[in-house]
Amino acid sequence: MRRLNLVTTRAEQRRQTEARILTAARELFGEHGFDRTTVRMVATRAGSDPGLVMRYFGSKEKLFAQAASIPPDGAIEGSPAEIAEQLIAALTGKLAEEPAAALAALRAMFSHPEAAAEVRTAMTAQQRQIAEQLPGDDALIRSGVLGALTLGLVISRHLVRLDGFDVPPDQLMAIAGPLIEELVKDERAARHPSLAAPTR
Amino acid sequence: MRRLNLVTTRAEQRRQTEARILTAARELFGEHGFDRTTVRMVATRAGSDPGLVMRYFGSKEKLFAQAASIPPDGAIEGSPAEIAEQLIAALTGKLAEEPAAALAALRAMFSHPEAAAEVRTAMTAQQRQIAEQLPGDDALIRSGVLGALTLGLVISRHLVRLDGFDVPPDQLMAIAGPLIEELVKDERAARHPSLAAPTR
Incomplete structure (x- = not known):
């Protein structure tokens, strides 16, 4: 029981950290453009650290791709x-x-x-x-x-x-x-x- | 006669200089973005000088506007x-x-x-x-x-x-x-x- 709670909490924490990183990335890419925004700047604004940003997102390009992607319109299907x-x-x-x-x-x-x-x-x-x-x-x-x-x-x-x-x-x-x-x-x-x- | 030629030549020279400046500006704005492109850089690439660029175009913003304007599609008129x-x-x-x-x-x-x-x-x-x-x-x-x-x-x-x-x-x-x-x-x-x- 205790272990399950711990796991849930960690997953939830990671989700929240990722969300904070994405918000910071959107703001900074928008303010400074891609080139002049560093992973370190994003980490600082998100209250995280650059290593974690890289671990969660892989690279600055991939972070950008997620930050820049317009939220999907939901499933578009039917006639x-x-x-x-x-x-x-x-x-x-x-x-x-x-x-x-x-x-x-x-x-x-x-x-x-x-x-x-x-x-x-x-x-x-x-x-x-x-x-x-x-x-x-x-x-x-x-x-x-x-x-x-x-x-x-x-x-x-x-x-x-x-x-x-x-x-x-x-x-x-x-x-x-x-x-x-x-x-x-x-x-x-x-x-x-x-x-x-x-x-x- | 000599004077007329001189005037024509100057107008033509100015036209050519402006065209060189605009070409240089398009290239540099495209390569470096707006912020990091300076009037000095444009002048250097165009083989001109910053004072002349400012005299011909007024400001970096105005230079950009001319460089960025997609050539008009010609007169759009009729039914x-x-x-x-x-x-x-x-x-x-x-x-x-x-x-x-x-x-x-x-x-x-x-x-x-x-x-x-x-x-x-x-x-x-x-x-x-x-x-x-x-x-x-x-x-x-x-x-x-x-x-x-x-x-x-x-x-x-x-x-x-x-x-x-x-x-x-x-x-x-x-x-x-x-x-x-x-x-x-x-x-x-x-x-x-x-x-x-x-x-x-």
Whole structure:
């Protein structure tokens, strides 16, 4: 009994330490960029030590990848209509609430190609997972365009702060939502004869 | 006669010097980011001197803004269909050829909020110019979504390098093109009854 408690406590402690390290990493990567953030700085801010950070996360790149990964949108699955619904809900959330930590990490990513490679891994994993459930030969590309649209909208709203984008998320989604519905379907060609005859 | 030649030559020299400075600035901002690139470094690489750089461009922020600005897509004007055609041609070009200098500047922008503000100015100028010609109450937002889609696709293809995006631009545009056509029109609500009854 006592031993079980001890084990539970250690696991819980590790979970809490990891969470503190990730929060510190997000803040520091956002403030100083990837290059100028050291494992030592992260450890200090998290009240931990560099050895533990390395043991838990493996390397600065891997720490960055976890810190920078936008939290998964939950399982995206079902029929195309259901997938569209889930993607629209997820994007609405990202537009509603500025994901400060993820944006900070995103900023750092763009200035550091190696870190971008780690983020690529996360983005393509979701891209593939969605593509597997979509109809059509070009499902992987459509799934990628879904990701690109999301990325572009989040950046345009929260980082670039485009004109007119400072509206309730529903107003943005009234325009972006139908595009998402369009992309999950495999009926675009039928409704867009211009695809068959591009020089109309 | 001699004097006219002299004037022409000076204007031409200034044009060439400015172009060299901008090229050097793009390279250095891309390599080192905004913070660690100095006006002195730019001047040295351009074979010029810091005083001249400041005289021609005003400040490091303004130099960055010019270096980072993606070349305008030319005048975007005409009917919605013509606007769609021009936007599709411009995006196809951006997907076809990696805009190395602009991408390098884009990277630097994300790590530097002040520089991002300058890029914002350029992006919103184009957004407004297009919105003025589009029908519909939400033209400014649709025009912004057009910009967001372009930004997301360029980043996804050239920086993130999403899966399946390494195809001829026409294959990407077969999917993105219809979205652009959709956005320039004001008929989406009619074709998307889900907008009127979101809980269908």
